[in-house]
Amino acid sequence: MNLHQKLESEIKKAVSKIYNANLETVELQPTRKDFEGDITAVVFPMLRIVKGNPAQIGEAIGNYLLENVSEVEKFNVVQGFLNIVLSDSYYLDFFNSVEDFSTFGHVPQGNEALMVEYSSPNTNKPLHLGHVRNVLLGYSVSEIEKAAGKKVYKTQIINDRGIHICKSMLAWERFGNGETPDSTGLKGDKLVGNYYVKFDQEYKKQIEALKSEGKTEEEAKVQAPIIKAAQEMLRKWEAGDEDVVALWNKMNGWVYKGFEETYKSIGVDFDFYYYESDTYLLGKDIIEEGIKKDVFFMKDDGSIWCDLTKEGLDEKLVLRNDGTAVYMTQDLGTAVQRVKDHPDVGGMIYTVGNEQDYHFKVLFLILKKLGYAWADNLFHLSYGMVDLPSGKMKSREGTVVDADDLISQMAETAREISEELGKIDDFTEEEKEELYKMIGLGALKYYILKVDPKKRILFNPEESVDFQGNTGPFIQYTYARIQSILRKAASTSIGDGTSAPLGDGTSAPLGDGTSAPLGDGTSAPLGDRFPSTSVTLSIDSAEGTMHPKEKKLIKILQQYPETIQLAAENYSPALIANYTYDLVKEFNSFYQNIPILATQNETEKAFRVKLSSAVAEVIKSAFALLGIQVPERM
């Protein structure tokens, strides 16, 4: 039982003892900044059950807690808010109880698996900024769910067949002159993407030509020879035509290689791949099953539908009258197939843009109606578009921000900034490149993940992404700085033995100059001694109090496990990002305001070093949940 729960039950006890009433719930929240206290109990809701003056009730409960809960040191009541102050030793005990901050807050893996689908690209064009958002979200949510104790299978369904694929195949066949990634030095996905664009250009030309012959736009679109040829190619593919299938395999192979490079560069991976060419025929057996269960019905023309009007939606087609599958059929089939393949899967997350909100609403509803146990644990991780200042991104019109270009551009910006600082002049070129990429990616990932997925992002490539303030590099910088301190701490204690290596002339004047005024100026709420006997790392300096900045840091560290839990429940990397920022901001304030290595008292110094180290571990751990690496130096 954690303290939160303990306080809750003690408050209930207090109310039942004093007022002979039973509280259903107790509202606890962190104390507001400008009031003294750590946790605040809100009295107002109790008034429904307990009659009286909120302030008096708060006072009575406070006194009860003071006597019965050892962690409670004092309290104050403001209006209907009971502000509870916890003792320093409570925080120290917590801090000392954590064995390893690098795994702190992570829950051991349970048996139930969650399948997370993300990326799911078409194989006719390279990945762009929109995919980047998708991939970052999917990967991060996977990591968060893992940390919260889920077994996670990362997967994607690759849209590797269909008319759009045939378009780039046809264009390559006609205009490609046998070009390959090797012969051109282009990444495979880029090469294929170029032919997709080429097809469209040719198609448009033909449409114009037909229009000038007096055809309407509609007619021209249907009659253009090149589109007919593409359709013919699709028919051949479906019939298993050897040449077409060979070409299809060859070109998709190029694309996959290109994709893998991009994924590797972004730093994401997958456990399983599903290909639409394998799954597009799935789902028909489910249709029959659905008819038997009366979930689906047949219309006069033989097409199969699902009636969702009772649920406030409309009727949805699930199978064409010629017996061929539609998008919904495939998704039904694929979902069921996934559980067949991996029976431990108890839920799925689909990372797909919000233009498909309706589709997934319907998909989930149908699966529920069909009675699958796991259908209650489906979540559409829906996210808004990434817009450019020029408007929407359109592959065919070349108005996209290419993922690979974007990554190298971010690294370039990182280089420019890094070189000014000049802290890594002794790095080799490769080390530098790696670092720039780490920082550039950190900026990009954080920029995208810190905002609510539902919101649209306007991405301006001109302005590039910030490196100061609430950004990835700011947090990476703080981590690197802590590492610098830890290196120094290690070298001083190893260097001269442990006896007196620390004074060395610098600490004396510094300690005097800075620590005294700060300690006094900000320590208003403190002034009490904690029992130094009961803790391994206590502070027995002259004052005998924990510095408010230290206490605040520990307080934030303590919130990490619940933050992971909350982020997992809400599928929200943004919560992790914001948490990390709060932690870092607090550390920087701590760092700026009180000495660490220059601390005179040895115990206190060791404590501060350990605290810094813990902060660094948590930064690293939290950033790993976002898929962002942190450098030892930068």
Added chain:
RNA sequence: GGCCCCGUGGCGCAACUGAAUAGCGCAUCAGAUUUCGGCUCUGAGGGUUGCAGGUUUGAAUCCUGCCGGGGUCACCA
């Protein structure tokens, strides 16, 4: 038009799912280094939370109606 999502200082975002004086970053202004990394820190100015009602002891948050932006209403995926 029906349904869904979004609207918070100039800009970009928060607000622990209904609580105290709505926080933070960028930008602006004023300060801080005889200290461990100044990509830092301390402070100031800047808000009738799109508008109007309603519920509540209490609303950015819940309900209703508008306004603005986006999405979706395919036998495309």
